[in-house]
Amino acid sequence: MAPRAEARQRLLEATVRTLAAEGYGGTTARSIAKTGGFAPGVIYYHFEDLEALLVAALRHTSQARRDRYEEALGSCTDATELLARLRELYAEDMRDQGHIDAVQELFTASATSPRLREELLAHVESWSEFAATAVHRLVGGTALAGVVPSRELGMIAVAMFLGIQTLTHLDGDRSRVESLFSTAEPVAILWDTFAGRNPTPEK
Amino acid sequence: MAPRAEARQRLLEATVRTLAAEGYGGTTARSIAKTGGFAPGVIYYHFEDLEALLVAALRHTSQARRDRYEEALGSCTDATELLARLRELYAEDMRDQGHIDAVQELFTASATSPRLREELLAHVESWSEFAATAVHRLVGGTALAGVVPSRELGMIAVAMFLGIQTLTHLDGDRSRVESLFSTAEPVAILWDTFAGRNPTPEK
């Protein structure tokens, strides 16, 4: 690989690793450079500023991650198989990052940086698209089969993931949050409740 | 009111207003003091440090907000009425804060500050309790009636809210996110999907 591209790559990966290890608060120009084995100055040789590096790192991991998931979508024919594969991928991602998602950390910074906010929006949009078709594929024989993949469907999935990850992140002990996954029915109720539909009082 | 308590109160409120107006990034000791009409020094007369002020502000609004919602729980007998009242309260909260939730902003800081993280956990726990009983009350004649208020149920509600608010926050144009509320069924599917239950392929 050309040395230029290699250094860039190393910086991107250092950024992601730093985000996962130190959180957004601990992700400074110096700490990123250190993780990558560089002096602080390199960042400004390869990127316009720190913000640009963060944006590039987000785009990089978002893209890479989506490719892996998309691949699963293509290679699994059966719903059960697909589900298992997706779980596997998710578990890998979490393990690799010490159970803290670098992308999640970046949401933190969206308030301060418009550029990052825009990139996050694109990330979310992209994932909602993926999620929509994935869900569509996964609900073969369910009571709710036949639901069409829509933007809304995807966004719902993404929103749920964000919420769960936020709680996971708060609560050092992840088991408590994970136990949530065992209850399914209430969700539909909640959605109805705040969706503007009255809970049909007598039916 | 005793001057001491009044100043404290004013600082708490200034903190919340600053968070909503400037975001977490723009919420500094100086900006909070300025919002409250103080010099920066007062903060350290009334609180140990900035972190303590943030924690106190979180506890304050969490408590106050919960009281208001709890009151609705007590005063509304009918499910439809309760739902309307809760919507009203939520709309008020959002309007008062310019559609940015101060509490949501604080999640941002949970990475850096353990004290704040702990307080947020308590906040979430407290709200999950409220949400559980609220949902229980709201599902009178629904297909899913009879669900018992549990900690998990409450946490699910909180997670959904967090996720939705995060998206809302990202996307300046809130209407896009709000349209999500119109789709209900997919949620149950999603939950099943990632909950560890296989989508029963043939049923």
Next chain:
DNA sequence: GCTTGTTCTGAACATGAGTTCAGATTCCGT
């Protein structure tokens, strides 16, 4: 081996943050 361009270093600078504190101001009981 020399030269030219690329890549990296690390000390230095500017800025803004949290915080401190000596003194000004205000409050209140007597």
Next chain:
DNA sequence: ACGGAATCTGAACTCATGTTCAGAACAAGC
């Protein structure tokens, strides 16, 4: 009206961060 305690001010200090830049280190072609 006085005096002392409570409250507030705002300039100043410390520190970490993003950023710059002059030069060192390296690579490649001749």
